[in-house]
Amino acid sequence: MIEIITAYWIEIFATLVVFVALIILFLRNGSGRSNISGRERVKRELDRLDEKYVVFDNVIVQAERGMMTIPHAVVSPYGVFVITLCDLPGKISGNKDEREWQIKARGASDIILNPLWENRKHINALEKKLGPRLFIPVVVFTHAKLANNFGPIALRVGQLRNFFSEHTGTSMHLDSQKSAIAVLSE
Numbered sequence: 001m002i003e004i005i006t007a008y009w010i011e012i013f014a015t016l017v018v019f020v021a022l023i024i025l026f027l028r029n030g031s032g033r034s035n036i037s038g039r040e041r042v043k044r045e046l047d048r049l050d051e052k053y054v055v056f057d058n059v060i061v062q063a064e065r066g067m068m069t070i071p072h073a074v075v076s077p078y079g080v081f082v083i084t085l086c087d088l089p090g091k092i093s094g095n096k097d098e099r100e101w102q103i104k105a106r107g108a109s110d111i112i113l114n115p116l117w118e119n120r121k122h123i124n125a126l127e128k129k130l131g132p133r134l135f136i137p138v139v140v141f142t143h144a145k146l147a148n149n150f151g152p153i154a155l156r157v158g159q160l161r162n163f164f165s166e167h168t169g170t171s172m173h174l175d176s177q178k179s180a181i182a183v184l185s186e
Contacts, residue, residue, distance in 0.1 A: 042142065052076055058071065070125070074164075075177055077177060078134075078169060079133065080133050080135050082136065083138045084137075090103045090144055092144045094114065096151055099117065116137075136167060140157060
């Protein structure tokens with residue numbers, strides 16, 4: 001009789017261990033992310049901006065070595081926000097002055113080009129197309145955890161609207177806004 005009870009409790013304990021292991025595995029792989037892509041999450045945030053902001057997606061411009069696609073450019077009375085996305089999952093580390101950064105994900109390590117520098121290239125290309133304006137750099141990390149402080153322009157998706165609300169000093173006249181919108185609409 002004691003052997004039957006002991007075997008019964010061992011089965012219950014084993015089932016509980018398997019159940020807990022599955023929950024841990026599910027939480028670890030999910031990381032709290034939804035199935036929505038990082039690009040779509042950023043687009044949803046930009047769509048919530050009011051009518052003072054004109055959002056352009058996938059802006060193609062001439063660069064030094066061919067063509068370049070800028071994920072988002074937002075023309076506003078406060079300047080032209082140039083948004084670069086980094087939607088790689090993992091933990092990103094590096095120095096904002098270094099050309100390459102390291103990303104670690106699921107036990108593997110890889111090298112990526114500095115997204116802050118990519119944003120600067122986007123701004124340079126837009127400046128050649130639009131002429132001198134106030135360009136506001138923004139780099140949005142959609143899925144990565146940042147190991148370092150990369151400055152005030154390196155944001156998570158949830159910080160994006162707050163970033164826009166902090167930049168409210170009028171610096172672009174209406175004519176300048178209209179000309180930028182006309183050029184980007186071509």
